[in-house]
Amino acid sequence: MTDLLRRLVRTPQGAIGLLLLLVLAAVCLFGPWLAPQDPEKIDFLGRFRPAGAENWFGADQLGRDVLSRLLVGARSTIPMALAATLLGTVIGSVVGTASAYLGGRWDEAIMRTIDAVMAVPGLLLALLLVSTLGNGATNAMVAIAVAFAPGMARVTRSVALNVRNQDYVKAAIVRGERGSWIVFREMLPNVMAPVVIETTIRVSFAVMLFATLSFLGLGAQPPASEWGLMVADARQYVHQAPWILIAPSIAIAVTAIAFNLLGDGLRDAMNPRNER
């Protein structure tokens, strides 16, 4: 584990990604204490105040401090995206591994069905699910998880097919272990490495998807300072105060970049032969 970490930090992507993520984690944990002002404090004299000593990133249409809103808003953005990806990974990797274990016709039927479900664009599936479950952050999280599961199942299954042919799995089958035991105890732990890489990269999609749902009014609800919601609010004031729009946009992008970098770094670190 420490060895992996050392190799991860040695790749430029891994080092930068890890650094960015540590900063983001600190913001998620301590955001409200780091924020220089109350993110909900309305100040009509300070409406659209440009960046300066009073508001480092400027103030929004109600005179609220943009930096404080960003710092507090990290909590309603990043953990939701993480939770959605993790839930999607759990569902997907169990289905994918089970499909590889069952093999034959079952595998064929499960994978063709998963391919079919993947014909529904992720955002569309999430939209349909949210409209059924009702608007809100938690429902958006569940919807993204479900939309991610088929892709994760496909990735896991391709790895699990190799694991399926390993001697220790064959031995477990010959021993007469139950199917669930083989899937959960023998196979799943051994497909984790590629799944972790895929999951890391997918968090960046989840961040964007969650922000998109909030932007469309289906995810996080006002007055939360979720970043996608902040962009949606800021659009009509672009003329007066472009910074209210640019600040959350950059926050979303930095988060997505951080997870992408970490994913690429992990891929290089876990595969020493890969020189690129």
Added chain:
Amino acid sequence: MSLSWILRRLLLIVYTVFVVSVLVFGITQVLPADAAVTLLGENATADALAAIRDRLGLGDPIWMQYLRWVGHAVTGDFGLSMRTGQPVGPEMVAALGRSLLLAFAAIALMLVVAVPLGVVAAVRQGKLADTLTSLVSYLGVAFPEFVTATLFAMLLADTLQWLPATGYVSPFEDPWGAVRHLALPVLTASVILVAHVSRMVRSETLDVLHSDYVRAARLKGLPERTVLTRHALRNALLPVVTIVALDVGYLLGGIIVIEEIFAIPGIGRQLMVAITARDLPSIQAGALIMSATYAVANTLADVAYAFLDKRIRYD
């Protein structure tokens, strides 16, 4: 490529559309909306509600409702919109046409930009051009469509006033106006595609450049230019077909947001309107048509790939 392979692919499309139809119907049936109330309004009398429920067959078992819906859908009849009272099918197909125009333009722009970018990055691996390209691709995949769309609109429409901010003009009525109105949406849609595909092209080209046959061509004394165009690129660009097909999925999702922001009456915006209004027939038709389009695009890509790559043999 044998006949049975093509048949198998066609069967898979049918299966895909079947699964999607069950999925879409299932999800929309759970929607907390009473079709009868949506149609007649909150103040309708109990008798009127009962009458319309009877007419729509809302009291029937769910599988019967599904079969009835599918039976009509295969003939292109998706029912009447609860919002406008107009037939949903023709409206959605017309909207799909406008979306496809946007999608094709975005893919064309992406190919023109991403392929040279990826190839140059691979040829100049580790040099400045390569670093810049990977920077661009990291940035490109990090901005969701609604952010790129808003930033582009801010810059090109509001500040510089080069392009109209929103709206749609039919290319048959006013070709130049159509180009101007499509410019921002197409630009937005192509950003993520360029970022993704240029990276793929770079990695494919690198693989090919390190292959034995490229080394052989170089050792034969062929000029680098010939090696690149005649030997390397042909093989490097083949997988791009598949990548582009997979990206159509992203594109169709992204189009929902892009059309919403730029007020383009394509299938994505129609779907958003339908979802907001809880207009069941429109949601079902839109989702099914969109997913079927993606399934067909994927199959076409597979067929194209098999045609182009003579090494692959399918049984």
